[in-house]
Amino acid sequence: MTVDDLSLFARDVGNYRLFSNINEKGKSRPIQWPKRRLQTVHARIHKLLSRVAVPRYLHSAVRGKSYISNAAAHDPAMPTIKIDIKKFFPSVSRAVVFNFFVGPLKCRRDVAGLLADILTFDAHLPTGSAASPIIAYYSFKPMFDEIAQFAESLGLAMTCYVDDMALSGPRANKSVLYEIKKIIARHGLRSHKAHAFSGSQPKVVTGVCNTPSGPRVPNKLHLKIKSGFDALEKAKTLTDREKVLRPLLGRLEAAAQIDPVFRARAKTVRAKHPRPGQP
Numbered sequence: 001m002t003v004d005d006l007s008l009f010a011r012d013v014g015n016y017r018l019f020s021n022i023n024e025k026g027k028s029r030p031i032q033w034p035k036r037r038l039q040t041v042h043a044r045i046h047k048l049l050s051r052v053a054v055p056r057y058l059h060s061a062v063r064g065k066s067y068i069s070n071a072a073a074h075d076p077a078m079p080t081i082k083i084d085i086k087k088f089f090p091s092v093s094r095a096v097v098f099n100f101f102v103g104p105l106k107c108r109r110d111v112a113g114l115l116a117d118i119l120t121f122d123a124h125l126p127t128g129s130a131a132s133p134i135i136a137y138y139s140f141k142p143m144f145d146e147i148a149q150f151a152e153s154l155g156l157a158m159t160c161y162v163d164d165m166a167l168s169g170p171r172a173n174k175s176v177l178y179e180i181k182k183i184i185a186r187h188g189l190r191s192h193k194a195h196a197f198s199g200s201q202p203k204v205v206t207g208v209c210n211t212p213s214g215p216r217v218p219n220k221l222h223l224k225i226k227s228g229f230d231a232l233e234k235a236k237t238l239t240d241r242e243k244v245l246r247p248l249l250g251r252l253e254a255a256a257q258i259d260p261v262f263r264a265r266a267k268t269v270r271a272k273h274p275r276p277g278q279p
Helices: 003-009 036-049 067-072 094-102 109-119 132-139 141-153 174-186 219-234 238-256 261-272
Strands: 016-022 028-034 080-085 157-161 164-168 191-197 203-205 208-211 214-216
Touching: 003 036, 003 109, 028 036, 036 109, 036 132, 067 157, 067 164, 067 208, 067 214, 080 174, 080 203, 094 109, 094 132, 132 141, 141 157, 141 164, 141 174, 164 174, 174 191, 219 238, 238 261
Parallel strands: none
Antiparallel strands: 016 028, 080 164, 080 191, 157 164, 203 208, 208 214
């Protein structure tokens, strides 16, 4: 691949599929999905950066870790606080990405500029890129490290999954949450979804319900799966069935990561409702 080829990837026009996801509340979330050749470049950058050792608190974009290990790092009997960054990827600007490559990685400025252009859309990280999670982390690593050091000074366990942070321990309370909000603001970002839980309250950490007897599928996901099965029963046409089947199977697979029973249910659904092209 030549420099001219890479320069073509630095353009927004023609390199992305643009669409929106509608969540259960009816809110639209714009998605910028790199097309196949550009996504291949993004995936390669992710693979190279993922070889670098990272702090123990990071559970995203790390081989052998996941949102499951992120939740498992916290004692369900301990007070817990959770917080994340509002619109994290859109808040990671081209300038911050450039500074990462020209600073910690010591790239030449022209190389750093080309990489920043290749990895951003409309001067921010795209939401559908394979590289965005790890680039976002490194772009704001000083902030995450500062929060981790603050947590350690209080004897708290701290984890981070993309921008979802959880801290647990006897001293996890609202005053600690307030201090973390100040750290986030000092780094030019806005905090979001800040919650504090007592030791006795149920806690959902990165989509996993932490309980003393082990991880459980959250009630919210149970309800979405039930709604999916209800909609599948009501589907009268192949098109209607296809619209329901994809999200239902996705939710069953997500639940299966926590409880293997759901993997059998997903297998049953696939056997009962084969998709076009499948035997």
